[in-house]
Amino acid sequence: MDWLQQLINGLAQGSIYALIALGYTMVYGVLRFINFAHSDVLMLGAFAAFFLAPVVGTILPPQSYLGAFIIVIVSAAICAAIGILIERLAYRPLRNRPKLTVLITAIGVSLLIEFTCQHNAVFGARTRPFPRLIPEHNFHLGNIVIANHDVLVPIVTAALLALLWLVVQRTKIGMAMRAVAFNPQAAALMGVNINRVISFTFGLGSALAAIAGILYAMRAPGIEPLMGIQPGLRAFIAAVLGGIGNLPGAALGGLLLGLLETFAGGIPGISNYRDGIAFAILIFILLFRPAGLLGEVKTEKV
Amino acid sequence: MNPFTHNSPAAAPKAPSVLCRSLATLIRVLPLVAISLLLALGSAGCSKKSDDVIKVGEFASLTGKEATFGTSSHEGTLLAIEELNATGGVLGKKIELITEDNLSKAGESGTVVTKLIDRDGVVAILGEVASSRSLEAAPICQRSQIPMISPSSTNPKVTETGDYIFRVCFIDPFQGTVMANFASKTLKAKKVAVFTDVKSDYSKGLAKYFKEGFTEAGGEISAELDFNGGDKDFKAQLTAIKTAAPDAVFVPGYYTDVALICIQAKQLGLNVPLFGGDGWESDDLIKIGKEAVEGNYFSTHYHPEVSSPKSKQFVEAYKKRFKNQDGSPKAPDAMAALGYDSAIILAEAMKRAGTTEGAKVRDALAAMKDFEGATGKTNINEKRDATKPAVILQVKGGVFKYVETISP
The missing domain is CATH 3.40.50.2300 (Response regulator)
Structure with missing residues (x-):
């Protein structure tokens, strides 16, 4: 029954990667660039919840689902504002410069956030205990243990993916996003306010990152300013695996990566090669589907 | 047409203008280089050897x-x-x-x-x-x-x-032996799983000496799994450890990782003592691990008592x-x-x-x-x-x- 437990572990871990990957892929889909600061917004989301939890705890009983919901929503809102601010200050002035400039800037923003937060006057570099937001229950099925947040994570991810899909496909702003992704010049000529659409995209992506950060911190309750780097990297790869720019692809890629990692990590003797094994399989997949699992091969007109 | 990758042929410069432009760039950058050199020299000058x-x-x-x-x-x-x-x-x-x-x-x-x-x-x-x-x-x-x-x-x-x-x-050969004897004599463990941080020389060394000591004392190493220091998810390896059904788990890691390992072990229902070396000793182990680290043991150099x-x-x-x-x-x-x-x-x-x-x-x-x-x-x-x-x-x-x- 070992594999069933690993399946549960892998699904929960993979759902978090999926949620982070959604943010990467959405920004890429609209702007065609990788927002490397995404993983740091994730960290900021976890820290927002860390500071909000005691405040909310004074109003509502601690470890309540309603309290957790409020914390998540407020943290997501804070991070959405931060995401919009980052785009406004760092990326917008460079929008008509070569893509590489923006990419390097993104790395710079990422490092700036990480090292600013490591300063003692900000968060400090030591690991902080993340408060428990919801009561912990474990369901026992024979030898298998299912923690309630292991169930919660995939549900939240699935719900957010569905919500995102609706926003992009069924709303006016979603249509504008698709228009900007398709051709920014033409969209602007048709009266789409590009700046507003891009701000919205960044806000939405950052809110998702914040939620992912909180879920991640709930599973491993020790948070520090560099906590976003590892899951961020994995999620970026998950987004590429699923076909960057494609929302269901990102979710699929995240789940697959989480499962691969978990199964490889559970084999005694080779568990330290778990990333190696997971990534070797990814390279193999990309050899046969260079555009990712659900990505479309586009021929670029020069 | 993508304006970002657009390259107009008129932009291709002739050779002499390239030279002029790089010269111009050089002149623009020169003051910056000079300033940074001066700064570097200045700070070096401050650190003159003083004899007092x-x-x-x-x-x-x-x-x-x-x-x-x-x-x-x-x-x-x-x-x-x-x-x-x-x-x-x-x-x-x-x-x-x-x-x-x-x-x-x-x-x-x-x-x-x-x-x-x-x-x-x-x-x-x-x-x-x-x-x-x-x-x-x-x-x-x-x-x-x-x-x-x-x-x-x-x-x-x-x-x-x-x-x-x-x-x-x-040194760790001593610490490893101490913990091996502790596991077999005090904890009365027959089967122990070892969970090593492969990123750390300390962890790898201590794991090695523990395994040698414990098998010498007649014990059995029932599972050996590895993690990378800084990982946050240990459930995959801990599930494999749980399947091996050890009497105790030796985790020669550092406190931030160990705290999370203890929490996730409890979540998976791995209810055997975890124990480790001096890398555990930090107040943050308790702050992060809370009740999940309760009852666990480690060896160290000193205690105020x-x-x-x-x-x-x-x-x-x-x-x-x-x-x-x-x-x-x-x-x-x-x-x-x-x-x-x-x-x-x-x-x-x-x-x-x-x-x-x-x-x-x-x-x-x-x-x-x-x-x-x-x-x-x-x-x-x-x-x-x-x-x-x-x-x-x-x-x-x-x-x-x-x-x-x-x-x-």
């Missing part, structure tokens, strides 16, 4: 993953230096402690120690807690013939680097000098006591050598016997390691409780 102080360098993980180790160790060292200076210093001079942070990161220690030796001109180096990082600095100190004392790196390879490298703590007069004196002085975040007096841990000892033993060696010259201080350190410090008596053996007893502590009611002392 003895400069001692320290490198520590003041921030990052093992921040409490570096902080404790640094506070111990700082206290020792302050006490020494208050009583007139060494060889008639005050000691100036120059501390550098390596951010708990691989690769930083080499840089900061080179800076301490080459730019600051220190006569000795104190540091680090983590063996991997001490191993980065040791070859540099050996090459420069600067004595280096590690307060609490326990991997044997550290002092094997060369005859200028010392330590004031025991078992103490000599010199040790009591140290505990008092430390509590007076350093405060917790809430303002209460801070109790020293093993890293602080060893940090203290590393500094006073260096001062003693300089006194005995009558000079700060590297080779003479080295000889004085190598001859150090029965030196009374905060952690008890330090005897430097022929391998430049200290022969010392180990203590075993248990997490109980949110504090570390003394269990037993095991002498070599």
Whole structure:
């Protein structure tokens, strides 16, 4: 029954990667660039919840689902504002410069956030205990243990993916996003306010990152300013695996990566090669589907 | 058409204009280069060797993953230096402690120690807690013939680097054997799983010596799994450990990882004792792990409860000098006591050598016997390691409780 437990572990871990990957892929889909600061917004989301939890705890009983919901929503809102601010200050002035400039800037923003937060006057570099937001229950099925947040994570991810899909496909702003992704010049000529659409995209992506950060911190309750780097990297790869720019692809890629990692990590003797094994399989997949699992091969007109 | 990749043929410049433009760029950049050169020279000029102080360098993980180790160790060292200076210093001079942070990161220690030796001109180096990082600095100190004392790196390879490298703590072959005997005798474990941090020399070494000792004592290693320090999800490996049904799990890691491992082990219903080495000793282990770390054991160098007069004196002085975040007096841990000892033993060696010259201080350190410090008596053996007893502590009611002392 070992594999069933690993399946549960892998699904929960993979759902978090999926949620982070959604943010990467959405920004890429609209702007065609990788927002490397995404993983740091994730960290900021976890820290927002860390500071909000005691405040909310004074109003509502601690470890309540309603309290957790409020914390998540407020943290997501804070991070959405931060995401919009980052785009406004760092990326917008460079929008008509070569893509590489923006990419390097993104790395710079990422490092700036990480090292600013490591300063003692900000968060400090030591690991902080993340408060428990919801009561912990474990369901026992024979030898298998299912923690309630292991169930919660995939549900939240699935719900957010569905919500995102609706926003992009069924709303006016979603249509504008698709228009900007398709051709920014033409969209602007048709009266789409590009700046507003891009701000919205960044806000939405950052809110998702914040939620992912909180879920991640709930599973491993020790948070520090560099906590976003590892899951961020994995999620970026998950987004590429699923076909960057494609929302269901990102979710699929995240789940697959989480499962691969978990199964490889559970084999005694080779568990330290778990990333190696997971990534070797990814390279193999990309050899046969260079555009990712659900990505479309586009021929670029020069 | 994509405006970002658009390349108009008119933009292709002719050769002479390329030359002109690069010249223009050069002229524009030149002042910047000049300013940065001036800054670099200026700061180098500030660090001229002055003869009225003895400069001692320290490198520590003041921030990052093992921040409490570096902080404790640094506070111990700082206290020792302050006490020494208050009583007139060494060889008639005050000691100036120059501390550098390596951010708990691989690769930083080499840089900061080179800076301490080459730019600051220190006569000795104190540091680090983590063996991997001490191993980065040791070859540099050996090459420069600067004595280096590690307060609490326990991997044997550290002092094997060369005859200028010392330590004031025991080594992992001893610690591994102590924990192997503890597992078979006190915990009465027949089958033990080992969960190693493959990123850390300390963890790999300690795991190896534990496995040797435990199989020698008649036990069986039922599963061996690995993690990477800094990972957050350990459930995959812990599930495999649970399947192997061990009586106990040996986790020779550092406290941030160990706390998360304890939490996730409890979540998976792995209800056997977890135990480890001195890498566990940090208040943050309890702060992060909370009730999940309760009842678990680890070995370390020292506990304030078992103490000599010199040790009591140290505990008092430390509590007076350093405060917790809430303002209460801070109790020293093993890293602080060893940090203290590393500094006073260096001062003693300089006194005995009558000079700060590297080779003479080295000889004085190598001859150090029965030196009374905060952690008890330090005897430097022929391998430049200290022969010392180990203590075993248990997490109980949110504090570390003394269990037993095991002498070599």
